[in-house]
Amino acid sequence: MAINISKLNVQCADCPIRHRAVCAKCDDDELAQLEDMKFYRMFEAGQTIVWAGDDLTFVASVVRGVATLGQTLEDGRTQMLGLLLPSDFIGRPWRGTSAYDVSAITNVTLCCFRRKPFEEMLIRTPHIGERLLEMTMDELDAAREWMLILGRKTAREKIASLLTIIARREKTLDVPLAKAPVTIDLPLTREAMSDYLGLTLETVSRQISALKREDIILLEGKRRVVVPDMARLLEQTGSDPISHI
Amino acid sequence: MAINISKLNVQCADCPIRHRAVCAKCDDDELAQLEDMKFYRMFEAGQTIVWAGDDLTFVASVVRGVATLGQTLEDGRTQMLGLLLPSDFIGRPWRGTSAYDVSAITNVTLCCFRRKPFEEMLIRTPHIGERLLEMTMDELDAAREWMLILGRKTAREKIASLLTIIARREKTLDVPLAKAPVTIDLPLTREAMSDYLGLTLETVSRQISALKREDIILLEGKRRVVVPDMARLLEQTGSDPISHI
DNA sequence: CGAACTCTTGAATACGCTCAAAACGCGTGG
DNA sequence: CCACGCGTTTTGAGCGTATTCAAGAGTTCG
Structure with a gap:
């Protein structure tokens, strides 16, 4: 095996x-x-x-x-x-x-x-x-x-949180408050994201589509996300509590 | 202070x-x-x-x-x-x-x-x-x-899980599969339970009432729960996965 | 006895889920 | 090169569970 x-x-x-x-x-x-x-x-x-x-x-x-x-x-x-x-x-x-x-x-x-x-x-x-x-x-x-994400956040906030967390991990650079676009390679299928966030894959897809429709994210293929303005995405996370180093 | x-x-x-x-x-x-x-x-x-x-x-x-x-x-x-x-x-x-x-x-x-x-x-x-x-x-x-509880369980399963977990902790005795009634002293208000389970306090109250109506639990006052048959409560938890030690 | 909580219950709403179908992407083979 | 098939993703329509808003019952304590 x-x-x-x-x-x-x-x-x-x-x-x-x-x-x-x-x-x-x-x-x-x-x-x-x-x-x-x-x-x-x-x-x-x-x-x-x-x-x-x-x-x-x-x-x-x-x-x-x-x-x-x-x-x-x-x-x-x-x-x-x-x-x-x-x-x-x-x-x-x-x-x-x-x-x-x-x-x-x-x-x-x-x-x-x-x-x-x-x-x-x-x-x-x-x-x-x-x-x-x-x-x-x-x-x-x-x-x-x-x-906190699973218990208290809405579907949209969950998606935004997942994206920011993956972005944070990919670039070990901390919060890029600069307005430079950030590219995120998702190692996950929609289904894997739904398993992570406690949602269905349809809800994940819908929320990603919604974020795209509002120009908060862009898609390059299905698995690559470009965030033109990280601050706008962060607004969608339900705003994390006091960021705990 | x-x-x-x-x-x-x-x-x-x-x-x-x-x-x-x-x-x-x-x-x-x-x-x-x-x-x-x-x-x-x-x-x-x-x-x-x-x-x-x-x-x-x-x-x-x-x-x-x-x-x-x-x-x-x-x-x-x-x-x-x-x-x-x-x-x-x-x-x-x-x-x-x-x-x-x-x-x-x-x-x-x-x-x-x-x-x-x-x-x-x-x-x-x-x-x-x-x-x-x-x-x-x-x-x-x-x-x-x-x-797992927050992401995937229903309100009823969440309540049942909380009760079994508190019972498990109070009696360090492991799962009392015997049909002896178990008494649980909740150190929590309904609101605290709702904060724990990612629910509203109204939902907690409704689910506890429902479990009581179905004779799965009895209430002695608001904060003391008696479980006549632990197995029946366990059935309501959505059945924990392979119980990990 | 009244004030302040906590808890219960009801009615209406909304958010995410289920079921279903169609579009897309990609590799394989004709 | 296109056809086909399979897995992934998107989108739609209807439904159901938990929430919201609201009122009232039950406790505890000064």
Whole structure:
């Protein structure tokens, strides 16, 4: 199922996520230990990486590609819980099964560690735990930001919020208040957006059409959005609360 | 504003949350250091502990009482993000301002640490970081569970989910599949429930009335709910996905 | 007893959903 | 190169759930 290239010799030092992933704070010696443990796995767009409830014998960092974290109700309703971009972490130490569905939406490369050895290293290497704590707290903030969006925003505000959040992530530059046009490449189908926002795909489509009709966004193809004036889009988000760094 | 009893001499060894809070893994020596740093603060029901955006110079554990974590949109819409029960942690190390509103809904006692000394201790005391990581991951799971509820569940399912979650927390006993009646003391007003569930208070009231009409729950006063058959209530939750530990 | 809350219930409205059909985009094969 | 098919997206019409607005009942406390 997964293409498993156990020991493809990629040097951690050259790794694109070296300074943002769970290993970010590691010194040379610690990195060497991780280098020794790691193995890569690749998944094709559309493949499922794990199902909720399945055994998960490894933890991993996303090296390349985009994956989604989601949950499904028995009757098929689904809710996306997060986008996993390069450097994001998959799995939970000390837990043997995945609580969530994880799926590759583009081709994905993971840098994996078997869970047990990783847990042991986590105990004896504070640098890893410190970084993992930071990352987990960031995830928690992101999840709570989504709770506000899901619980209290209208369909239009949800769409505008999604666009600004993806824009914010693509350009790590912070809020471009300058009137320069911003281009957003959506890694998501309309359906994936609806799963993220707790809407139907028809509602997503309608709201995007409406934003386009009002010249707040332009479409280049279906998956590329140009925002001529970011400030106007931000007005449509229901205005985020005190922007929490 | 806050009643500040700086050095009320309560021994950590006798503390009701000794084994669940951020200090749970600390040995005697580490505990002595915390003992030395800590100070208590008390807030009365209804008081705000911090506003989103305000400086937060301490971190704290809830010792007694119930507080809420929430966020507010400019136009006044609010979303509750979590309930803070005894042993839960408030604040984020390395961050000087609160991202959220924190309010006491009953009288609350906090065990506080000034942020800087706590951060220093966090670095030199892995036990604290390990426990904080565990707790943060639990919070993240809880937040994601709420995302599913907020995004995909109907009003009735939301109410049933809230009741089962509070029941689950009150009795740390796991799912009482036995047909024994379960009593739930709601620490929340209808409005607080609506803030939690992303509904209006009228909808909350109507759904609770409906569950009562169908004998799925009984009310003893407004704030006490008796569930004669937990299984029947669980059926109303839209059935949680694969119950994740 | 009255004031201030909290909670319940009703009636009308609106927003997003469901069901349905058609347009678009893109790769494959004739 | 065009025809075909499949998946994605758009758009429409009607419906249903939760909201809004409003009034009244139930509690608690000075």
